[in-house]
Amino acid sequence: xxxxxxxNLGTPDAPDTASVRRYLRExxxxxxxxxxPYPFRFMLxxxxxxxxxxxxxxxxxxxxxxxxxxxxxxxxEDVRDELQKSLGNEYVVKLAMRYQNPxxxxxxxxxxxxxxxxxxxxxxxxxxxxxxTGSVYERVMELMSSWQVMPNISxxxxxxxxxxxxxxxxxxxxxxxxEHEFDYYLFSYHGIPExxxxxxxxxxxxxxxxxxxxxxxxxxxxxxRAQCFETTRLIAKEMGLKEGxxxxxxxxxxxxxxxxxxxxxxxIKSLVKEGKKKILAFSPAFVADCLETTIExxxxxxxxxxxxxxxxxxxxxxxxxxxxxxxxxxxxxxxx
Ligand SMILES: C=CC1=C(C)c2cc3[nH]c(cc4nc(cc5[nH]c(cc1n2)c(C)c5CCC(=O)O)C(CCC(=O)O)=C4C)c(C)c3C=C
Ligand SMILES: [Fe+2]
Ligand SMILES: [Fe+2]
Numbered sequence: 627x628x629x630x631x632x633x634n635l636g637t638p639d640a641p642d643t644a645s646v647r648r649y650l651r652e653x654x655x656x657x658x659x660x661x662x663p664y665p666f667r668f669m670l671x672x673x674x675x676x677x678x679x680x681x682x683x684x685x686x687x688x689x690x691x692x693x694x695x696x697x698x699x700x701x702x703e704d705v706r707d708e709l710q711k712s713l714g715n716e717y718v719v720k721l722a723m724r725y726q727n728p729x730x731x732x733x734x735x736x737x738x739x740x741x742x743x744x745x746x747x748x749x750x751x752x753x754x755x756x757x758x759t760g761s762v763y764e765r766v767m768e769l770m771s772s773w774q775v776m777p778n779i780s781x782x783x784x785x786x787x788x789x790x791x792x793x794x795x796x797x798x799x800x801x802x803x804x805e806h807e808f809d810y811y812l813f814s815y816h817g818i819p820e821x822x823x824x825x826x827x828x829x830x831x832x833x834x835x836x837x838x839x840x841x842x843x844x845x846x847x848x849x850x851r852a853q854c855f856e857t858t859r860l861i862a863k864e865m866g867l868k869e870g871x872x873x874x875x876x877x878x879x880x881x882x883x884x885x886x887x888x889x890x891x892x893x894i895k896s897l898v899k900e901g902k903k904k905i906l907a908f909s910p911a912f913v914a915d916c917l918e919t920t921i922e923x924x925x926x927x928x929x930x931x932x933x934x935x936x937x938x939x940x941x942x943x944x945x946x947x948x949x950x951x952x953x954x955x956x957x958x959x960x961x962x
Contacts, residue, residue, distance in 0.1 A: 628717045629742040629777070630959055631733065632706060633762045634750040636725030637696040637916070641687035647680035652725045658761040661822065675880075683917075690917055697946070699723070701914040702750070704947035705955065712956050718742075724749075724762050734769045742777040746962045748955070750913045752786040753853040755818055756826050759783055780962040783848075786857040786910070790954040795908055796864035797950075798942050802906055806938060810902040811867055812893065813858040814923055815911040817876035817885040823849055835887065851886050857910050873897075877922055894927060898934040905931065907941045913951065915944045 638649040654660050654671045662670070687696070694700040706721040713719065718740060722733040737745065749762040763781060770776070785791060802808075823833050826848065833839065839852040846852040858874045875893040879885035897905065907927065909919040924941040931939045945951035 627740060627742050628959075629737050629740060629745040630709065630713070630717055630719045631737065631745060631747045631766075632702065632709075632719070632721045632750055632955075633730065633747065633766075634698060634702050634721070634723055634914070635758065636723035636727075637698045638684075638687060639727060641684055641691045641696075643681045643684045646684040646687060647676050649726050650676045650680055650683070656725075656757075656761055658764065659757045661819075661825065686917060686921055690921055696916070697920070698914050698916040699727075701946045705952055708947065708949075708952040709955050709959075712952060713959060717959070724758075724765060730762075730765060731769055734766070738770075738773055741775065744778040744780065746780045746782070746959055748782045748785075748958060748962075751911070752784060752791060752913065753815070753850055753857060753911060754784040754848055755850040756822055757818055760826075782958060782962060784853060785954075785958060786853055787860065788954070788958065790950065790957065791910075792857070792860035792864045794945060794948070794950050794954070795861045795910055795942060799865060799906060799908075802940050802942065806904065806906075806940065808904045808906040808938075808940075809871070810897055810905045811862065811865070811872040811908070812890075812897070812905050813854075813861065813872065813874050813908045813910060814877050814890045814927070815854040815857075815874065815886075815909075816918055817879050817889070818850060819881075820884045820886060823851060823886075854886075854911065861908065861910065877927075878918060890923075890927060891930060894931050894936070895934050898931065898936045903935070903937040905936065905939050907939065909941065909944060913945045915946060919944055 636649065636653065638645040651671060654675055655667060660667050702721045706719050710719040720733050720737060722728050722730040724730060747766055749759040751758040820835055827833055833846060833849050833851060838846065839849065839855045842852055842856045855874050858872065862872045875888045875890040876886040877890040879889065907923050909923050912919050919941065928939040
């Protein structure tokens with residue numbers, strides 16, 4: 627039997643302050659997410675971020691919540707079930723979250739009892755970052771370190787470059803292009819502090835946070851910023867976009883340290899000033915719509931764009947529970 631473990635970031639159990647606080651505490655106490663010494667992280671998260679952010683974030687989660695709960699979770703469950711059907715009974719497909727539920731420790735305990743021949747672990751992040759895929763690997767290795775019988779293990783570090791990923795977004799965009807003309811295509815990715823990339827660069831000569839990310843090479847292929855720029859180029863190529871009509875930016879910064887640039891909010895204001903009034907936005911760092919796509923890109927950036935003088939803003943939906951995404955994962959399993 628082959629086990630397939632899909633792991634996404636996680637989401638609160640409910641859109642109330644207590645659940646959001648619990649989620650933020652677990653998430654932000656991860657040393658790969660807020661990479662400062664433990665005592666400072668403990669004070670920052672428990673004394674400032676979680677208490678002040680939880681009530682505000684809970685209100686936003688209430689806007690996002692649907693009858694089935696948080697989209698990140700229910701789309702994950704749909705994909706798990708469809709992938710299971712598609713792979714058949716020689717495989718067992720499970721979904722876990724790095725933070726909160728379905729809990730990674732309980733899911734791995736269940737899988738240990740299955741005496742698997744092979745375990746394929748797919749963190750659901752298209753581009754590699756230490757804060758996401760790196761953290762999933764660290765936790766999985768920690769939890770599996772007590773297993774007496776280790777199966778063959780396969781880990782998927784990133785998949786933005788695999789055939790089918792860029793074409794999905796290009797195909798989805800066609801529907802909106804048929805309804806409207808756009809004068810710019812903006813690709814917005816979740817940001818990370820620049821320090822995360824500097825710390826991951828053991829050769830100390832790859833990322834300078836500038837034009838070095840404009841090409842993927844043997845040296846920078848593990849750089850999150852370079853992978854995001856490459857994702858944009860691959861989707862733009864599929865769509866046949868001309869140079870100058872599309873761009874990459876980074877959203878959701880937290881705190882005062884420099885995060886990956888250009889920042890999405892500043893980019894939007896500059897684009898409007900340059901006369902770009904009809905924008906089609908993409909969020910290809912996420913495989914399911916969530917707070918960061920639906921609310922931040924779909925609503926908050928739309929508002930910012932319109933306040934600055936923009937006329938038409940449209941977000942392209944994520945992979946969610948689409949058959950194309952399930953079939954992409956099936957291919958990924960077969961290749962792993
Ligand atoms: C130091 C802070 C953060 C880093 C680094 C970070 C990296 C990172 N995150 C995602 C994906 C998601 N993040 C989501 C929410 C979210 N992220 C942070 C902080 C950091 N993320 C916070 C505080 C929150 C909570 C939301 C809030 O309170 O405003 C989500 C959404 C989850 C949902 O329930 O909808 C996702 C997904 C990636 C891919 C990434 C690095 C590449
Ligand atoms: Fe995040
Ligand atoms: Fe770079």
